[in-house]
Amino acid sequence: MVTAESIEHSIKATLPCTWIRVEGDDGHHFSAVIVSESFQGKSIVGQHQLVYQALGERMREEIHALSMKTYTPEQWEAARTSN
Template sequence: MVSADYIQNVITSTLACEHIQVLGDDGTHFEAVIVSPEFSGRNRVQRHQLVYNALGDRMRAEIHALSMKTLSPEEWAQQQG
């Protein structure tokens, strides 16, 4: 069983993040908001692939479901008003 903090640390160790929040308390289902300059100019599928690559085999073995909202810093700034 993994924690939200563990997932957050794994993602940030591979992907440059300006903001990241991972929630989930059952050890297998998680939600994440990830803001990275690496998402700029990429579509949603490409962004999710970057996150899946950061997590590697953990997506198959340890994490049952990860719902993601992936934003570029510009998109994040717009949402924050």
């Protein structure tokens, strides 16, 4: 069964993350917040594509749904301080 921890591990193994949190406990539907320098200069679609690439076949075979919010470190800091 897929776990939030296993998804987090797969993402971190491929994508350098400043901060990451994956949640979900039904084995199929997950949500994630991912902060990475690799997102710099990329559109939201481009950022999400990097995450999908990091997960590879797991997205097609094991993970039914993954909603995510992606940020560069600068965007993350701005979002955290504006709340």
